[in-house]
Amino acid sequence: MKINVTLPDGTVREYEKGATAMDVALSISEGLARNVLSAKVDGEVRDANRPLPGDCTVQLLTWKDDEGKATMWHSSAHLLAEAVEALYPGSKFAIGPPIENGFYYDIDLGDKMIGDGDFKAIEQKMKELAAKKESFIRREVPKAEAIAYFTEKGDEYKLELIDDLEDGTISFYTQGNFTDLCRGPHLPDTSYIKAIKVMSVAGAYWRGDEKRKQLTRLYGITFPKQKELDEYLVLLEEAKKRDHRKLGKELDLFTFSEKVGAGLPLWLPKGAALRERLVNFLKDLQEKSGYQQVVTPHIAHKDLYVTSGHYDKYGADSFQPIRTPDPGEEFFLKPMNCPHHCEIYKSRPHSYKDLPVRYAEFGTVYRYEQSGELHGLTRVRGFTQDDAHLFCTPEQVKEEFMKVIDLVLLVFKALNFTNYEAQVSLRDKEDRTKYIGSDENWEKAENAIMEAVAEKGMNTVVEYGEAAFYGPKLDFMVKDALGRKWQLGTIQVDYNLPERFELEYVGADNQKHRPVMIHRAPFGSLERFVAVLIEHTAGRFPLWLAPEQAIILPISEKFNETAHQVGELLKECDIRAVIDERNEKIGRKIRDAEMAKTPFMLIIGEKEAGAGTISVREHGQGDLGSMTPAQFKTLVEERIKASLSGSVN
RNA sequence: GCCUUUGUAGCUCAGAGGUAGAGCACUUCCUUGGUAAGGAAGAGGUCGCGGGUUCAAUUCCCGCCAAAGGCUCCA
The missing domain is CATH 3.40.50.800 (Anticodon-binding domain)
Incomplete structure (x- = not known):
């Protein structure tokens, strides 16, 4: 019996039944085989040494692939667990997944404690175990046997996890003396893990539930080469040096005051000058692109936000109302500029000949972020958006959207953010209760974004559940000089607010029509943008922006x-x-x-x-x-x- | 919001149950110099805020505020 394997370049190769992805790699080159960590088989990531199911497509995964890294780190988590079990007998293990930069394992150590000082010993043990070149052996286990194994081991966490699993879908992985409940996939053996670093320790609740037991979470990262670990550690040092909170203080750009309040930045003269320059730069571009500046107050009547839907959505978790001597009268700090701009649009009738109308405002907004989420200038409670709202006819949406894409890219280019990704943020596939508006309007908006992006020939990733509550978005993530990703600009198509505010224009047919709204902010917020700019440039701003040239x-x-x-x-x-x-x-x-x-x-x-x-x-x-x-x-x-x-x- | 840690001069940090110290910055004086730290003297603190224990609290205890890291990545 033979099976046909299709490779990513389209070639089809023939193998004996029972061949593994590793066999496929070996048949191509030995060097490739040495680097294969796992393989994507018909779209599913599997162990490289697991027999292929039959005719299939195979993509070999190495350290260059995100999935390859994830396999490495997932196996490293198991290795960490094996080391901890050896050094701290009686430890119970909860979950140990790979994450963006490495992996962690949540462990119940009983009465024992692990501190920074213990990392060396754990790393040493992991290296020792890795060098044994133990294979990761997969075994499918009946539920009853899985329960029996962990009952005997006394690991209630694994038992709880097994409880949620269907009989017949349960697998164990064993390397050396350590066996774990695991879906996989894993490396062929432990010897792929060459460079090991235990990064930090933190408390984490079992299943993220604060009412349950707090476990010890060990973070680690591993690499196939020591050199790569060294480079990673240098990168972390560099990131620390570029921290905008540190540089912001050193360069006299901004400060915070307990008396003023957490998350409320105070811009010092040099920071304010820098910010002002960014504002003027964008104002000029916008003026040339047909935008009109508007100015709106910092507070507004509660009714405005009831109409917009913000009150329903965020009212309870936001800054609470400002009261006046008039009983029952309530004002809110503005969390968004769009409702105000809708009212400006409404202040007079519009003809289709006037559209698109583009209102821009560097509008300062206030949002009550959870105290634990505050972070330097990147997450604050009062910030200024480089906001604008474009009101256009349905026919104009695509073109306007594309013009905004051009503007955003122009801004990135001028500030030397040459590396960016665009993300189409759509609704949650299951939970639609988080959103307002009709399915029909959502689909129209989503299609408008998809078409504009396609026409621009942009590479995008689609993320579900990342949309704003009133409409889908196109979000821009830039990569800074150290390769870290930051979300900056955003463009959103909105059919819902025009409906809620009953916005209209008179068409060529002399009938009333509803305009479509585009929300957009190339910087996102000035605070966040300046923070990213500081970290991107390490405080060496482009000459035109430098506070002192x-x-x-x-x-x-x-x-x-x-x-x-x-x-x-x-x-x-x-x-x-x-x-x-x-x-x-x-x-x-x-x-x-x-x-x-x-x-x-x-x-x-x-x-x-x-x-x-x-x-x-x-x-x-x-x-x-x-x-x-x-x-x-x-x-x-x-x-x-x-x-x-x-x-x- | 929750967990852990931290909060001492403008900054970075040391310190101890008997009300505080260093370096840098600052002020003054000396020095007037050529491409990454010249010298001396001085001034500067309600030891985050509020309460409690104690003869005595900045130190120990409790609460609050703020910051850092982590959690909300579910084998």
Whole structure:
């Protein structure tokens, strides 16, 4: 008996019945076989050494594939468990899945405690066990036998898990002395795990339920090569250095105050200037794209949010109403700008000839985020959206949507976020109670997004359950310089709010029609965007955004006056410069300016004062030699032009 | 919101049941210098906030607030 195996490139190969994915790999090349961690068989990830079911498609998975990594980390979790069982006899095991960066295992250690100091011993034991090259052996087990095994072991967690499983679907995996209830898949053997790091320990409730027992969760990560682990650890260090909370403080960009309140950022002058520049940049682009600025208040009558549906959806979990001397009158801090913009649209009748109407506002909104969710500038309770709402006819939706995509991409390009993903966020497939509006409207909106994206030829991933409660979204995730993903811009098509607010326009047929609304925010929120920008650039902002573009450093106090003259010259050229007039040596002034990440240092001493030049030093680069202020101006202009060139086409 | 940890000068941090210390930053003075830290002196704290125990609390206990990490990734 033979079976036919179709490979990803379309070729079909013939194998003996009972052949495994590993056999397939071996038949291609030995090198490939050494790297195979698991395989996708007819779309299902399975053990590489499990016999293929018959004619099928096979995709071999290696460390390069996310599923390959997941297999590695899942097996590593088992290895961790084996090590912990050896070092802490009597431990009971709950769940141990792979996660985005590594894996964890939730363990009931009884009275014992594990701290950072114990990690070394656990890693050592894992390495020792991995080196034994024990195979991961899969075995299908009848439910009764599974129950018997874990009853004898006294592991109530596994028993509870088994309880939820159907007889006939239960499998065990064994490596060395450790057997675990597991669906798999796993590595062929433990020797694939070469570099091991136990990262951290934390408490976690059994099944995430705070009323149940708290278990010890051990986090770890493993790699096929030591070098990769080393690189990963360097990356973590680098990420720590770039933390926007740390840099925000060091660069005097923003601060928080207990008195003002958690999650309510205070922008310091330099941060505010940076933010202002981002705002102006986008305002200009929007003006050119036919947007009109509007301004709306920070609070509104409760009725506005009852109409919009926000009150029903978030009222109870939000900032509570502001009352007035008038009994029963209630105002809310605005959590969204859209209802206000709907009312602006409604303030006068519209003809189809006016559409699309595009209202833009850098609107500050307030949302009561759970205290545990607050994080620096990325998750706050008061933030400013670069919001706009486009009201258009149903026929215009697709084109408008595509124009917005262009705008978002333009902004990313100008800020050097060259690496991004687009995610189509749709409704939850099962639970539709979270959403407002008719299925018909949802489908229309979803189709509009799909068509626009298809026409743009964009690569997208579809995520269910990620839609806003009033409509589907296209979300943009950028990858920063360290490869971390951040959600920034969003575009949403909305058929529902126009209905709730009874928005209308008069069509060519002289009949009233309902417009469609597009919500969009390229930055998302200024707070979040600045945070991501800080981490992306490590605080070395593009020249056009830098709070201070240059700092003038007189060699001694004798040249302070010349420094002021140069400062005036630069001001006339619209170059932002400050002067370090401190009574310090030049080495000291340079060091401080380098640490403040000021892009250019302009040194003025006797030589320069005599020649009417400045000595230019670039941050991180060193001395560029001397030039006239006019030449420096040209240099700055060229640099800015080069960094913004993406936004000119 | 829940769990764990933390909260001492502007910043980074040390310290102990008898009301506090370092380095950097700051102020003043000396020094007037050439591409990553010149020298000296001084000033600066309700030890997160509120309560309790104690002769005595910043230290021990309780509550609150804030921050960090984790949870809401279900074999």
